[in-house]
Amino acid sequence: MAKIVAMTGDEIAAEAMRQINPDVVAAYPITPQTEIVQNFSQFVADGKVKTEMIRVESEHSAMSACIGAAAAGARAMTATCANGLALMWEVVYIAASYRLPIVMPVVNRALSGPINIHCDHSDSMGARDSGWIQLYSENCQEIYDNLIQAVKIGENRNVLLPVMICFDGFILSHATERVEVLEDEEVKNFIGEFKIEHSLLDLEHPVTYGPLDLFDYYFEHKRQQVEAMEQALPVIKQVGKEYEKLSGRGYGLVEKYNLEASDLVIIVAGSTAGTVKATIQELKEKGINVGLLKIRTFRPFPQDEIQEALRDKTCVAVMDRSASFGAVGGPIFLEVRSSLYEEKKKPLVVNYIYGLGGRETTIEHIKKVVNDLLMIKKTGKIENLVNYLGVRE
Amino acid sequence: MPSLKQLSHKEELLSRGHRLCPGCGASIIVRQVLLAADKPVVVACPTGCLEVATTIYPYTAWKVPWIHCAFENAAATLSGVETAYRAFKKQGKIKDDIRFIAFGGDGGTYDIGLQSLSGVLERGHRMLYICYDNEAYMNTGIQRSSASPMGAHTTTTPPGRAIPEGKTESRKDLTQIVAAHNIPYVAQASPAYHMDLIKKVQKALSVDGPSFINVLSPCPRGWRYPAEKSIEIAKLAVLTGFWPLYEIENGKYRITYKPKKKRPLREFLEAQGRFRHLLSEENQQVVARMEKEIESREKELLVRAGEGKEEKEK
Numbered sequence: 001m002a003k004i005v006a007m008t009g010d011e012i013a014a015e016a017m018r019q020i021n022p023d024v025v026a027a028y029p030i031t032p033q034t035e036i037v038q039n040f041s042q043f044v045a046d047g048k049v050k051t052e053m054i055r056v057e058s059e060h061s062a063m064s065a066c067i068g069a070a071a072a073g074a075r076a077m078t079a080t081c082a083n084g085l086a087l088m089w090e091v092v093y094i095a096a097s098y099r100l101p102i103v104m105p106v107v108n109r110a111l112s113g114p115i116n117i118h119c120d121h122s123d124s125m126g127a128r129d130s131g132w133i134q135l136y137s138e139n140c141q142e143i144y145d146n147l148i149q150a151v152k153i154g155e156n157r158n159v160l161l162p163v164m165i166c167f168d169g170f171i172l173s174h175a176t177e178r179v180e181v182l183e184d185e186e187v188k189n190f191i192g193e194f195k196i197e198h199s200l201l202d203l204e205h206p207v208t209y210g211p212l213d214l215f216d217y218y219f220e221h222k223r224q225q226v227e228a229m230e231q232a233l234p235v236i237k238q239v240g241k242e243y244e245k246l247s248g249r250g251y252g253l254v255e256k257y258n259l260e261a262s263d264l265v266i267i268v269a270g271s272t273a274g275t276v277k278a279t280i281q282e283l284k285e286k287g288i289n290v291g292l293l294k295i296r297t298f299r300p301f302p303q304d305e306i307q308e309a310l311r312d313k314t315c316v317a318v319m320d321r322s323a324s325f326g327a328v329g330g331p332i333f334l335e336v337r338s339s340l341y342e343e344k345k346k347p348l349v350v351n352y353i354y355g356l357g358g359r360e361t362t363i364e365h366i367k368k369v370v371n372d373l374l375m376i377k378k379t380g381k382i383e384n385l386v387n388y389l390g391v392r393e
Numbered sequence: 394m395p396s397l398k399q400l401s402h403k404e405e406l407l408s409r410g411h412r413l414c415p416g417c418g419a420s421i422i423v424r425q426v427l428l429a430a431d432k433p434v435v436v437a438c439p440t441g442c443l444e445v446a447t448t449i450y451p452y453t454a455w456k457v458p459w460i461h462c463a464f465e466n467a468a469a470t471l472s473g474v475e476t477a478y479r480a481f482k483k484q485g486k487i488k489d490d491i492r493f494i495a496f497g498g499d500g501g502t503y504d505i506g507l508q509s510l511s512g513v514l515e516r517g518h519r520m521l522y523i524c525y526d527n528e529a530y531m532n533t534g535i536q537r538s539s540a541s542p543m544g545a546h547t548t549t550t551p552p553g554r555a556i557p558e559g560k561t562e563s564r565k566d567l568t569q570i571v572a573a574h575n576i577p578y579v580a581q582a583s584p585a586y587h588m589d590l591i592k593k594v595q596k597a598l599s600v601d602g603p604s605f606i607n608v609l610s611p612c613p614r615g616w617r618y619p620a621e622k623s624i625e626i627a628k629l630a631v632l633t634g635f636w637p638l639y640e641i642e643n644g645k646y647r648i649t650y651k652p653k654k655k656r657p658l659r660e661f662l663e664a665q666g667r668f669r670h671l672l673s674e675e676n677q678q679v680v681a682r683m684e685k686e687i688e689s690r691e692k693e694l695l696v697r698a699g700e701g702k703e704e705k706e707k
Contacts, residue, residue: 023477023484026473051480052477054472054473054476054516056512057511060465060509061466061469061508061509061512064463064469064470065469065473065476066473067460068437068462068471068473068474068477069477071460072435072473073477074473074476074480074481090463091462091466200459200460201435201477201481203491206455208448208458209459209461209462210460211448211450211451212444212445212449213450214449214450217450217451
């Protein structure tokens with residue numbers, strides 16, 4: 001039986017962690033992730049979880065301790081954002097390379113400098129090549145659902161990769177929303193027990209983790225990591241289906257919203273998908289139809305789904321909440337555009353960089369994007385390939 | 394306390410065939426430490442000579458579970474392993490009593506890994522951290538660390554016309570920094586005094602909390618001396634007062650070895666190429682500074698060990 005709660009993004013992330021009940025949590029506070037650590041600490045203090053918690057002295061040590069714990073066979077979790085993620089960068093890569101299925105909420109926040117505590121995706125987008133699976137959440141319900149599924153995705157024997165559950169700082173982390181939660185027992189049964197193949201605590205079979213891996217083997221190990229990411233695509237879909245059976249809420253790699261009704265498409269990840277949906281509804285009443293293709297899974301990148309969803313479309317606006325300095329557009333734009341290269345009939349694709357450092361993105365901004373798309377459709381021409389939404393030029 | 398004969402019958406847990414240099418202090422220290430452990434151990438190493446030379450994939454010299462993560466985080470990484478162990482113990486999933494040992498060089502301990510180590514000491518994880526202190530970044534080619542002694546010639550403190558003395562600063566006293574965390578057991582040891590080291594390891598592994606042993610680790614390549622002289626030089630470091638052997642057990646200091654007759658520092662310096670330039674006339678003031686510093690630290694140690702008064706009377 002579904003229970004309905006009103007919680008902020010951080011509260012619901014902590015609640016999901018309570019139900020996952022990891023063996024070890026190592027964490028360090030950083031705005032706007034702090035409430036996750038605080039709430040979880042209370043669960044530990046109240047004996048509501050079996051978790052041993054390590055209150056580390058930095059994010060670098062948080063991830064390092066998670067790596068040690070996971071290599072010892074523990075289900076290990078942490079949470080971070082922005083500069084915290086940047087500080088743990090080195091070990092974020094190591095966690096993935098050691099194939100340790102650590103799950104980490106990343107509360108998206110702008111990277112310094114100058115320092116800014118508000119939302120954009122520069123933190124997790126910077127870690128897009130670190131070997132972690134990345135799922136983006138539109139609302140608090142998705143934060144919860146994604147976290148529960150992340151455990152099962154990462155620990156799948158064909159995958160064995162760590163997973164970041166990304167959600168927008170303040171916009172979701174500090175916004176109270178209605179969330180349907182599962183029973184503790186349902187979560188426990190859904191995720192099952194974690195059994196690692198090579199544990200540091202298996203004295204009968206001593207294992208060496210993290211040896212010196214030179215030109216004669218390193219490449220093969222990287223190739224295996226690439227393969228694991230590819231294997232993750234069907235697993236994410238499968239787990240999404242299983243989760244639908246349990247919760248009534250199904251998940252795929254992408255979400256299509258009003259996509260069939262229009263040849264104009266907006267692509268976006270994170271909470272702005274909600275703003276786009278509201279805009280679509282409003283415009284519908286005025287007889288204008290636009291579709292939304294929401295990126296839930298950014299790593300591994302769902303190329304097939306993107307190609308299929310855009311096959312008969314004419315104009316596509318890709319929205320990026322991070323800038324890729326020196327590149328021709330934001331990271332989602334570049335990957336979407338590259339995915340279309342082999343297609344016989346390609347839509348016109350434009351990029352919108354938006355919301356950096358927490359700059360508000362409203363329905364009016366989305367309407368501007370739709371107007372541009374209508375103009376591009378009419379003229380067949382793209383005036384600016386990369387646009388900056390809501391910035392003072 | 395087992396005898397040397399008994400220890401010689403124990404299985405070596407670091408196998409032969411690793412690629413450390415002949416005469417390397419680190420492998421001697423690791424073998425002595427692992428012989429001292431009478432419970433199964435899990436080992437962590439930061440990046441460094443010991444790590445790269447013992448685990449060249451697909452080979453490993455370690456007969457015990459072992460993890461390397463990065464350079465600055467052996468302590469934090471091992472604290473994760475130890476915490477997982479505690480979690481599983483509570484859950485009844487593990488029966489064995491396991492001990493946790495980190496072996497880090499001075500670069501990974503005094504410098505880049507100091508924060509991670511301090512965090513572990515403050516949080517009270519039950520693990521032993523051994524620093525094999527060879528007084529420079531030997532793995533990258535003998536660059537100065539904060540453990541390099543004054544006067545040392547390293548590749549980043551080369552003696553030159555403008556700076557004839559080599560390293561101009563005194564070394565960091567890490568053992569005292571660790572002691573300031575008020576952990577149950579801290580010690581300084583030397584591979585030349587193996588029974589002293591083994592005894593210290595056994596004490597360290599028996600305390601219910603963090604423990605730390607700083608072990609001077611001669612390096613033939615970096616200190617510039619023939620490989621067969623390692624133990625001799627380790628011994629000279631103790632006999633000249635350069636590396637005093639002591640322990641701090643629950644805050645109580647004890648000097649564990651006192652040379653009957655102190656040897657002049659010059660003997661230790663003359664034996665190594667890294668100090669050769671100190672023999673010149675212009676660098677005599679550096680030697681004098683080094684001697685003065687050793688003397689003052691020795692006095693401090695005697696006071697802490699409750700023997701300071703006797704020293705005053707001399």
